[in-house]
Amino acid sequence: MQKAILEPAQNIPVVEEADVIVVGGGPAGIAAAVTARRSGAKKVVLLERYGHLGGMATGGIVVLIPHLSTGSQIEQAGMNVEWLERLAKKPGGVIGTSKEDVGSSKPELINLWKKYFSFVWADLICYGAYVDPEILKIVLNEMVEEANVDVYLHSWGCRALVKDDEVTGVVFESKEGRKAVLGKIVIDCTGDGDIFASAGAAFDLDPNKDIRNCMMALVYRIGNVDFQAFAEYKSAKPEDWAKKVQKIHEIAGFRTLPFPTPRNDVMWVNNWIPGRDCLKVKDLTAVEFEVRRTALPVIDYLKKEVPGFNESSFLHDTAPQVGTRGSRRLKGEYKVIYDDIKQTKKHDDVISVVPAIDLSVSKSATHIPYRALVPEKINNLLVAGRCFSSDVEANNWTNLIPHCITLGQAAGAAAAIALDSNVQPRKVDIKALQKTLRSQGVYLP
Ligand SMILES: Cc1cc2nc3c(=O)[nH]c(=O)nc-3n(C[C@H](O)[C@H](O)[C@H](O)COP(=O)(O)OP(=O)(O)OC[C@H]3O[C@@H](n4cnc5c(N)ncnc54)[C@H](O)[C@@H]3O)c2cc1C
Structure with missing residues (x-):
């Protein structure tokens, strides 16, 4: 006991x-x-x-x-x-x-x-x-x-x-x-x-x-990007983007995707981490560490390989609240x-x-x-x-x-x-x- x-x-x-x-x-x-x-x-x-x-x-x-x-x-x-x-x-x-x-x-x-x-x-x-x-x-x-x-x-x-x-x-x-x-x-x-x-x-x-609302996350934003350039690339070369999405998931270790914000020069990065229980302190802590451990390698890849990101794109912030979907x-x-x-x-x-x-x-x-x-x-x-x-x-x-x-x-x-x-x-x-x-x-x- x-x-x-x-x-x-x-x-x-x-x-x-x-x-x-x-x-x-x-x-x-x-x-x-x-x-x-x-x-x-x-x-x-x-x-x-x-x-x-x-x-x-x-x-x-x-x-x-x-x-x-x-x-x-x-x-x-x-x-x-x-x-x-x-x-x-x-x-x-x-x-x-x-x-x-x-x-x-x-x-x-x-x-x-x-x-x-x-x-x-x-x-x-x-x-x-x-x-x-x-x-x-x-x-x-x-x-x-x-x-x-x-x-x-x-x-x-x-x-x-x-x-x-x-x-x-x-x-x-x-x-x-x-x-x-x-x-x-x-x-x-x-x-x-x-x-x-x-x-x-x-x-x-x-x-x-294995369902969206059972997956945790720690969202972050990337600054100094060009969302319009990224969106044009995605629509012009969807197959190339699909391959790069796979690579991003590999680097992060979980599904990770950039999305727009109200600003063209900032994007938010959503992620989906399975197998964590949002009511357990150990799992909450693990998610905070897993995402921060992989955010910079993901951004580095985006900067080098994906139009819309560039040399001076940077980690704008990580969310102060861990993401609990359900x-x-x-x-x-x-x-x-x-x-x-x-x-x-x-x-x-x-x-x-x-x-x-x-x-x-x-x-x-x-x-x-x-x-x-x-x-x-x-x-x-x-x-x-x-x-x-x-x-x-x-x-x-x-x-x-x-x-x-x-x-x-x-x-x-x-x-x-x-x-x-x-x-x-x-x-x-x-x-x-x-x-x-x-x-x-x-x-x-
Ligand atoms: C990573 C991620 C991506 C998502 N993507 C989308 C999306 O694109 N679009 C969309 O519409 N929805 C999305 N969702 C779902 C959506 O964000 C949530 O379902 C929604 O915010 C739930 O609202 P809520 O008020 O029920 O709970 P929450 O937004 O979780 O708010 C609960 C509030 O209660 C406070 N609180 C908790 N416990 C206590 C306590 N014991 N005492 C005092 N305060 C407490 C918290 O601090 C928080 O302020 C996403 C969720 C996540 C995690």
């Missing part, structure tokens, strides 16, 4: 009493906290373990927000559109297709955007963007400040306080030691389900499958399964419409039902973001940044309605929730 010590009991100061506590300030958490306030919750506390907001979209340097539309319909709307419109007002904040061009088949637009991965879908312009992570951090700060969310950065949510299967608050750890926030409703947006797991909610976990997934009142995606299943309690991404998987959008955010048993608790209730294959197609934003928006609105009508989140009036979401620009059929 592993050696153990008994931690002495201690009094934990209660620093806040909130209507809603959101743990995790990533895409889902920002949407949940801001929407809870905008929908009427009086005091909303947001706990985030790092020093910035945005989760993978900023700290993870995951700068692509793709596939917001099918045909001419923007299905991932609401706060997604708000993010992109706010970013567009800041110099260098975003590059992407415009709302007005969604669904267009004009050759000049198709030719312009097909250089960028994922902006042309079924020969039509798709709504999406590459964002600057530093500008996004600023935009998200502005959004939570305007909404009067009480933000605690550098505050790591360690466990839920639970009494008789009802969550009553969250204990968090910071430089000030261990403290507690009490709350009427807690929304777990940690991505990893840290809070629902500690509350005793049931969950699924598949760290070792982790614990709640067992909720409804579990979205892969067959739902393939059969484009519809639900009366739909709160997010996820566009089809791969035509070989499904031809049209899938509904995410509100029940996928509600734990089977524990009360006063909602879950949003990539850890929502889904099987691993379904989660792979429904856990992208825009999807997490719409799930967060739904959870925030539901929490405010539950408080206002004095019911448990699982008893929220679905029609009232859908009406609130529509009034906030969310697309629902």
Whole structure:
């Protein structure tokens, strides 16, 4: 048996009493906290373990927000559109297709955007963007400040306080030691389900499958490049590029590919590392070392062999947050399964419409039902973001940044309605929730 010590009991100061506590300030958490306030919750506390907001979209340097539309319909709307419109007002904040061009088949637009991965879908312009992570951090700060969310950065949510299967608050750890926030409703947006797991909610976990959302990463960026030259080379010589991609994978030891950013002179490098468990410190540490060990040899090869990179291209930065694509997934009142995606299943309690991404998987959008955010048993608790209730294959197609934003928006609105009508989140009036979401620009059929 592993050696153990008994931690002495201690009094934990209660620093806040909130209507809603959101743990995790990533895409889902920002949407949940801001929407809870905008929908009427009086005091909303947001706990985030790092020093910035945005989760993978900023700290993870995951700068692509793709596939917001099918045909001419923007299905991932609401706060997604708000993010992109706010970013567009800041110099260098975003590059992407415009709302007005969604669904267009004009050759000049198709030719312009097909250089960028994922902006042309079924020969039509798709709504999406590459964002600057530093500008996004600023935009998200502005959004939570305007909404009067009480933000605690550098505050790591360690466990839920639970009494008789009802969550009553969250204990968090910071430089000030261990403290507690009490709350009427807690929304777990940690991505990893840290809070629902500690509350005793049931969950699924598949760290070792050979599938995108079971692979970890450490993203980095390369500066002093010429993306347009790279894109022209790729489209002129796809076979040559395919051979070089193989060589890059060999050098890195795992799949590694460069992508655009809002700047022509900076590219981000995505990677896919199998066989690592994002809930194990040893594996998290190993990923940080594996990528940093191989980044310079990869860049050296790109500089010598690939048009668009040159002698003075350099390692711009590595992401401050290790990349976790999938982790614990709640067992909720409804579990979205892969067959739902393939059969484009519809639900009366739909709160997010996820566009089809791969035509070989499904031809049209899938509904995410509100029940996928509600734990089977524990009360006063909602879950949003990539850890929502889904099987691993379904989660792979429904856990992208825009999807997490719409799930967060739904959870925030539901929490405010539950408080206002004095019911448990699982008893929220679905029609009232859908009406609130529509009034906030969310697309629902
Ligand atoms: C390398 C990589 C590439 C990807 N590529 C794309 C892509 O191109 N496009 C796309 O749309 N999606 C992509 N994804 C997926 C997408 O980034 C995530 O699914 C999405 O960001 C999940 O949002 P979230 O809010 O659920 O979780 P996260 O973005 O993980 O945010 C969770 C937040 O909670 C905080 N947190 C965690 N635990 C605690 C705790 N205990 N206490 C306090 N705070 C905590 C974290 O610091 C973080 O801020 C990619 C993911 C990775 C890793």
